[in-house]
Amino acid sequence: MTDSTPPVPIDGILSEEIEEIVSRRSQEIVANLGVVTDRIVAAGGDPQGVRVVGVTKTFDWVTALAARRVGIEDLGENYANELVNKAQSLAQVVPSVPTRWHYLGDLQRNKINRLAPHVALFQGIDRLEEGEALAQRSPGAHLLVEVALTESATRGGVPLARVAGLVEQLSSLDLVVDGLMAVAPLDDAGAALPHFHQVANLAAELGLHEISMGMSEDLEMAVAAGSTMVRIGRALFGSRA
Numbered sequence: 001m002t003d004s005t006p007p008v009p010i011d012g013i014l015s016e017e018i019e020e021i022v023s024r025r026s027q028e029i030v031a032n033l034g035v036v037t038d039r040i041v042a043a044g045g046d047p048q049g050v051r052v053v054g055v056t057k058t059f060d061w062v063t064a065l066a067a068r069r070v071g072i073e074d075l076g077e078n079y080a081n082e083l084v085n086k087a088q089s090l091a092q093v094v095p096s097v098p099t100r101w102h103y104l105g106d107l108q109r110n111k112i113n114r115l116a117p118h119v120a121l122f123q124g125i126d127r128l129e130e131g132e133a134l135a136q137r138s139p140g141a142h143l144l145v146e147v148a149l150t151e152s153a154t155r156g157g158v159p160l161a162r163v164a165g166l167v168e169q170l171s172s173l174d175l176v177v178d179g180l181m182a183v184a185p186l187d188d189a190g191a192a193l194p195h196f197h198q199v200a201n202l203a204a205e206l207g208l209h210e211i212s213m214g215m216s217e218d219l220e221m222a223v224a225a226g227s228t229m230v231r232i233g234r235a236l237f238g239s240r241a
Contacts, residue, residue: 014093018062025066029054032236033070036219040230045223053102053212055233057082058240061089067236068099076123076231078105080115087118104231106156112137123181123212123231126158128169135173142176144212147202149195150185157182160198167206179203179210179228184218192218196225 014022037047053074054067064075064086077083080103087101100120107122107130115122116138124146125131134141145167148157158166163180171177182199184192196213203211214222216235223230234240 021062022066022069025063026069028238029063029066029072029236030070032238033072036230036232036235039220040223043220043223045227049228050223051229052236053229053231054236055104055215055231056086056237057104057233059237061086063237064099065090065093068094068097072236074100074102074120074229076102076104080105080108080111084114084118102231107134109133109137116141121178124156125170126156126166128166131166131170131173131175135175139174140176142178143170144179144181144210145170145177147180147182147199149182149192149199160202163202164206167208177208179208179212180206181212181229183215184213184221193221193225196222196227200226 033052036052040047040050051074052072053076054072055076055078056064056067057076057078067075068090075086077086083101083103087099090099101118102121102123103115103119104123107125112134120142122134122141122143125134125143126146126148131143134143145163146157147163148159167177180199180203182196184195199213200211210229211227212229212231213225213227214230216232219230219232219235
């Protein structure tokens, strides 16, 4: 089953076969979400104050639907086409239950118009040019500024010393800067805690209320540092193909 497969008949009714798959996936996700919630509590976090964003990247739309069925309201995608396809599929099946879609990938200008009607939060803005393109094509959009925790060229983000300046520039556009996001260094994920604390402290200094840090491997450190949002894929949905 792929995103190119017509998800539902015109009347929005799922076939018996797909309903069975959704039910089975829902049971798996409920169990996994319980484990994630326990990990948040063990790290000193309040499950009501730490939003779980289910990262459905590379998983099919049925997984996204199962996540919504069990109450995960926030879903994240790294690729524009995947997000749009899944958003459209879910809108047919559960039109009365809107999903808060988070765009987690690099923002390309030619994709903004397709993304804008579906995305509630653009995570990972790290250049003024991205913000200008977003403001032009999607005025009023909400975003997080990505903070670089490593000098690796393969990771995005703006250095800590330049974050305040970028936040000010983006805020002067027709955009809403909700907070900061960060990804633990690949080569030093086990020592991410001090990096996460730096991001949380900076968000507080700037008066920003959202802090998106932590994934399946390091959510405990992120929550302990004050993350308000964790981006979880494997721990919720299993290994990706």
